[in-house]
Amino acid sequence: MPIITLTTDFGEKDHFVGAVKGAIFTEMEDAKVVDISHSISPFHLQEAAYIIQNAYKSFPLGSIHIIGVDSELNPENKHIAVFMDGHYFVCADNGIISMLTSEIRPEKIVEINIHDRIISNFPVLDVFVKVASHIARGGTLEVIGKTITEIKELTGIRPAVSNSMDQINGTIIYIDNYGNVISNITKKLFEEVGRGRNFVISARTINLNKIHSHYSDAINFDNPPGKREEDGKKLALWNSSNYLELAIYKSSSKTVGSASSLFGLDYRDAVMVNFIS
Incomplete structure (x- = not known):
């Protein structure tokens, strides 16, 4: 069973982290869940990218990384799943992946399209967990999304x-x-x-x-x-x-x-x- 990691700006006071973990274990009782950080400054994409970039490579190939920062779904903030450098990333298309890809290009990107099957105002809990669990069971990205080639790029982040x-x-x-x-x-x-x-x-x-x-x-x-x-x-x-x-x-x-x-x-x-x- 692949490891599922969590990186969010939820903090430790509220119920959000516990609820996400509970949802993962409801999907897969034998899941392996690891916290990278829940202390990202709110909506701080660059901080999150720096932490994830320096943590994910220490995990086994095939690990699945849920990124719960600025993840609300809207027309300009779609949800994506990415396979890159032997790892999977489930997050919003808010530019965070562009910060991880300066030297490594994604091998596959899909825009997640399972939202019509899920009633949700907490996408990390309801959508990202479903996607991560599908991948962990050996499912392919094409089942949960349509293949895309472009992601949102954040400018001005490189020297x-x-x-x-x-x-x-x-x-x-x-x-x-x-x-x-x-x-x-x-x-x-x-x-x-x-x-x-x-x-x-x-x-x-x-x-x-x-x-x-x-x-x-x-x-x-x-x-x-x-x-x-x-x-x-x-x-x-x-x-x-x-x-x-x-x-x-x-x-x-x-x-x-x-x-x-x-x-x-x-x-x-x-x-x-x-x-x-």
Whole structure:
């Protein structure tokens, strides 16, 4: 039985997550259900895409990922099921899939058309669960939808490179639990544009000219503990997903602060890399 994952902006207070899980188990008592996150900021597609993009690859091939963010059905927000990179995704066609497909193209997309058989004002519960359960039982996508080739594309979500190839203009796409800020600048793009040149990373009040691979790489452990610049040290690094992240070493909102609070950075704020010839 394939794993079914859930990613939503439902939070933990209300009944929604429990109801969705109950509906899955009603369909299949032996279902394997895994929560990725229910703490997505409301209707925050880019945040959801970042989390899903970095989680789904850890699951077995054939896993089914229900995305319950901005999922209300309307003429501009249809429902789709997608087979991509060996995984299935059930969600609204609100642009979230376009954020996952910068390097991987979907192998099959269908527009879900079972709504006339279901009375629903809670599509994740009533529609997405039915579709995910159908797939989990070995059903094909063509049974629950008509094949389409185009999905909604969200523009302005990828970094821009200057014509002179000496600047990358990115934005913050995610702020993690520690207050570290993650930009949409990938290591691959940085290396393609930078070609080994020196650089300066700028974001509001900070400027950094070095990128680390691990948080602790920013600390000089040759110095005795009392003379190290540790807690509160500003740094840039390639995080585990190879996105450019701005951080505070051992950040904590109760002690040294976080990159988000100390740098004054929030979602969609600019992060620039200027290369020096």
